[in-house]
Amino acid sequence: MRIDPLLTRSPATGALRPITEDLLAEVYLAPRVAQLCLVDHLGAGAPWSDSFAASPEETARAVEAGLLAVAHAAPMLDPAEIVTDTLPDGRARNHLDALRALWRDIGTLPDPLNTWRHVLQSKAADALEPLPTADPDCSFATPAEASLARTLRTHHGDADALPPPPLAAEGTALRNLQDRIGRHSDQFAPDPSVACHGLRDPREEAEFAAALAQSLLDTGRVDHPGEIGLLAPDGPAYDLPLQDAFDRVGLPLSGLPTEPAQRDQAGELLSLLLVLLKGPAPRTALASLYITPGMPWPAATGRRMARELIDRGWSRLATEQTGAARELLNAMRPCDTPEQLFARLGFIARAVPGADLHPRVAMLKAATGNEIDWPLLHRLAAPTAVAANGHDRFVEGVSLFSEGALPWRPVRQLIVAGMAGRHWPRPPGSDPFFTEGEIAMIRDTGLMLEGRKQKLARGLELFRRQLCAATEGLNLLVPAMDLRGDHLTPSTGLALIAHMLGTDEPADLVRDIRSARPEDWPVATTRPDPVPMGGAPALPKDGLIHIQRGLGTPDRPGIDLLRLRETKDGPLPHSPSRLETLLVSPLGWLLDELGAKELAWAPETLDVMTLGTLMHQVLEEVFPEGTEIPDDATRAARVPKALNSAIRLHARWLIDVAWATERASLLREARDICAAWAGFLRHTGAEVLHNEIALKGEHGGLLLHGKADCLLKLPGGRILVVDHKRSSAGGRRDRMAKGWDLQVALYRAMLERPSEETPLTRLVAEGAQVVTAYHMLRDGTVLSDAGGADVPRVETTGADAAENAMDHLAQVLAEVGAGTVRLNREGDAKAFEKERGIKAYALENPLVAAFTLPGGSYEEDSE
Structure with a gap:
């Protein structure tokens, strides 16, 4: 994939703008295609048929990834460019032939590749406006990307090239990194232009980055926040902590998403409803419904109902609900037919209009036949996070740069977070279809598939180019562990930097903040007084309170301690x-x-109390009061019925097929217990x-x-x-x-x-x-x-x-x-x-x- 974005300069105003998929589609009137769905095209006879039969959704995603990789390697996005005649018979040839056949079968590709192919097949006169390109060449572009750039250059010509970005001063350690990281390089001496700080975890990194930015301003090393850049890994581990930390010190972050990532609340609710309507559902599922926003009861009522349900297995307050709330709760019964399922889902969608369930329910209904395919419905309803969208960039704030793109403006001081684990660069994943040896053979045929070597080289070059955003100083932040407490190893980029700066191990380059004296920290700090006795309570020596x-x-x-649980009676x-x-x-x-106890939520389990309750119930039903002791035949007939009745009364979740082994074990235990009790009653x-x-x-x-x-x-x-x-x-x-x-x-x-x-x-x-x-x-x-x-x-x-x-x-x-x-x-x-x-x-x-x-x-x- 390209590192340099494809840009166009307006002939009239000279303004630069990226050539996006939407821009190409508008200029060349490219038809839009529906989202690619390969499930209907992956039939029998392909090398992946067995995998598809066992796991259709996962196999379809893997095949789609392989198809897109092959398409990117075809310069004109034409399956005819895939020639396997020179490949030896074997796995690589079979899979490549199958991908070519699949491409011909579906006849299209997802956007943006479909738009690119339309442009490649168009003439210059087909464009509605000129798109002269600036710096179209990129050594890491795929063949399809390179063909698109050449076509646009042929149609519209070249625009004025962009000036090279400013770099650090010659001879500094930072400049040596900018010029040589990822390439063959001799070692050189470190200097103050590069600093490496060891922190505990991403949260502490965020706090330190905000404090360091404030310190850079306070000491005059930068004149305003816009001269500070922050390069951070993508993902929730850094997004919210960074935003909170910079808010606390009063520094704005420029480059945050215009629309932050959102939860798929409709998908979450629909998945929850399917669990409840399939039945029997764990109590945690019903409790989750009680506290779901938008339900026809107040939020406080929902929390109280959920607490009662988790504590006692049922909620008195839920049984007292009336009106729409009562009707919705009555609808939470297991369904046996599609008609029952979608009638209840439709009712719930109307009862909770703010959840916007109607389109999702319609999608499930279209995929359902004469019987309910619960696994399929769960896959279709599974929530997917709505990714963050857009960038809120402004001049005055600290520049936030994303992990997978070039910095959007130069800065004097750059802070790089997350220099441990799978960042800088991200290690390339394995190809879902081909081994590295097979990729090498395919490349010899002229189809330039990307392997791990090419992907790693691209990642290192992107990291080098990101470091080029700084002109004066670089601060690397290295977390010791992630937010789960798992220890992290130094990133590949940190290992390379450590080697170039003459240290044997990356740890030798990292200066652990906590091991340094507070007065030597690069940021101002205050330490709270230590908690007496390490936080342990001061207890009386005689043990009496x-x-x-x-x-x-x-x-x-x-207070009378023996009358704490007192009512009006x-x-x-x-x-x-x-x-x-x-x-x-x-x-x-x-x-x-x-009532001071842990209020944890947990699903029902076959614990000692549940087992005891079930066996008590079985003994009551097999040996009812006021009757004679049943003989062996009568007892043998009663025990299974009594156990099923006890399960439905006290542990309906055990009815699920996943608990079949446990039910069989319980039946054997119940028979043994009842036989022993019958013997005792007869003997006495x-x-x-x-x-x-x-x-x-x-x-x-x-x-x-x-x-x-x-x-x-x-x-x-x-x-x-x-x-x-x-x-x-x-x-x-x-x-x-x-x-x-x-x-x-x-x-x-x-x-x-x-x-x-x-x-x-x-x-x-x-x-x-x-x-x-x-x-x-x-x-x-x-x-x-x-x-x-x-x-x-x-x-x-x-x-x-x-x-x-x-x-x-x-x-x-x-x-x-x-x-x-x-x-x-x-x-x-x-x-x-x-x-x-x-x-x-x-x-x-x-x-x-x-x-x-x-x-x-x-x-x-x-x-």
């Missing part, structure tokens, strides 16, 4: 799981009470009285609530309260044996001191003996305390499985009730597991970890 709850007044009472009750958190970490419990002679029974009561003045998974009536009238746990017995057995199982005692407390009457509490009040137990689903073990010692197939673990837990709970409740919160220590997690048999999940909270004291566990310190 005292919250002064007694400072209140009769009108405004102090009184404090909310505590669950056993919340109090288990209190045993492990009072701070973790307090944060939970305050138990009768299922209730499933999912709520428990409410109090302990030590603290309101409690919980839910028993299953209520069994044993022979003799005893009641077995069962809690299903989807784990094996090892960890729970250890906890109960050591007396640290809190849930058993809290269930007993709610039964003995109920705050609400239930069938179970009536049985207890009438004198029924109650035994609490765990059913461990992974291995079928049923664990109980001493009360279940004589129940068949029930394993007891000690006289009192909750003795230590209840004692410690009383101590912690007293502390918390008095406003004292005990912090954890680094050794607590291991100590809890070893001494108590408790997995300290509460300590995984990042805030709890941030306020953890060093040293061993609290028990060890107390000793």
Whole structure:
């Protein structure tokens, strides 16, 4: 491709302007062609047929790139110029013949090549106005570009040549780089005209570039901002940081896009709608719809609905919507036919007029047959970023130069950012069709395809020409890492510069800003005072935080930590799981009470809670209350139906074909669990009285609530309260044996001191003996305390499985009730597991970890 732009000078005014595709089309009345789409032309019989069958869109893009490369190598843009007779039989010849046949088949090329071919086939008299060219020769022009320049010169003649740009003074290091980089060169001594600064990442580069520009002005090295140039890589890593940094120092950037890059919001919304209408969709997809701009509900309402959905799996506020919002949410149901799909898409497009969905929906409808091809629709609807357009150039600002073009005006001082990674020059990519050896053979036939060598030479020459924009000084900025934190290697250009300046390694040339004294920096700087203790909080040595709850007044009472979750009807009750958190970490419990937790968005996963919920539901449906234990045949028929029902109720996303393996595994697990439970029920002679029974009561003045998974009536009238746990017995057995199982005692407390009457509490009040137990689903073990010692197939673990837990709970409740919160220590997690048999999940909270004291566990310190 050309480096020098093709320019024309007006015979009347002498003004220069680039010869663009639009200008050529207007002057020569060139017909415009539709966008090239090769998918319909890539049939069987071509070398790429197998790839096309497997991946049509990607193959079509690769074939288009190969076709354009071959077309650029044909001087007159005619497929007849591709002659393969002298090529040996093999891969190169087969692919080149196929590309020539494809070119003849489609009969056209995308613009600007189609416009160029029209000009090449025109006469001088066909032009509506003269286009005399200035400096038409470019040693890096493709054959097609060179032919276009010669044709225009023949039609319109030459204009006055452009004067050469001013360069740095002879003998300076900068001038040596401008003359010799990318060419054979001896080494030369460095001098102040070239400086190389090491920064952390592109954001710090942007801040430094803005500060350096301001420093150049303050020290008088330039007279105004227009004498400073900034050469930066293209892309979002530099675009926004540079603009923000220069705005902060009050320097305008000249050369920013007139229209910045835009998101394809219509494509994003349509892709999201296809995910929802295909179903089952992850909750993050529906939450994303809730917060999409333009929906028929306020933005604040959308954010609240999304938060509720992510936290609980459903949104109460969403169910309360009315009118257009209700109708739109009702339309978010899976579709089975094209008629359903496009009827709902059409309704949504009308309900959200600002999204401009109608043209995109019409495109999808035109590509759909009698059945819905979801992968095709997703490819067609995929959002594509709207590239930045135009250049806002003015005299007074710092000149911003783009990576792939020549600087548009000379400057005194040039700052080059991004001298690491894949920049200056960008490494040429591999050809999608031909190896470098095949390209060399094709070039021998006269078809001058570009290979990696030619592309690299062009990139180096472009970089040399970009450095020629500076007349006095060059500042190279080298980032150590990208914005993701990945370390970067020096660019090819930096390696060449380092070699020319006599250093062995590029790192020897780079002066790391952070390793230099602030007074030696090329820009003014101030460093903030170091944060005490490296940012770690100042924690009390005894590990106790005292919250002064007694400072209140009769009108405004102090804080009661045990009543933080209080409504107008009184404090909310505590669950056993919340109090288990209190045993492990009072701070973790307090944060939970305050709702101070990470609010991350994540799709549904087959985690322990989901698995437990599914298996609970299966057990309820296979063993309904008040019925006989099903025989083997009945159970085998019920389990698949019960699992499907549980999945549709609690985890609809598992219906997707991508989860087929997991569903098969769940079915095997459900069969094993139900078989083991049926054996237990038969062996004990138990009768299922209730499933999912709520428990409410109090302990030590603290309101409690919980839910028993299953209520069994044993022979003799005893009641077995069962809690299903989807784990094996090892960890729970250890906890109960050591007396640290809190849930058993809290269930007993709610039964003995109920705050609400239930069938179970009536049985207890009438004198029924109650035994609490765990059913461990992974291995079928049923664990109980001493009360279940004589129940068949029930394993007891000690006289009192909750003795230590209840004692410690009383101590912690007293502390918390008095406003004292005990912090954890680094050794607590291991100590809890070893001494108590408790997995300290509460300590995984990042805030709890941030306020953890060093040293061993609290028990060890107390000793």
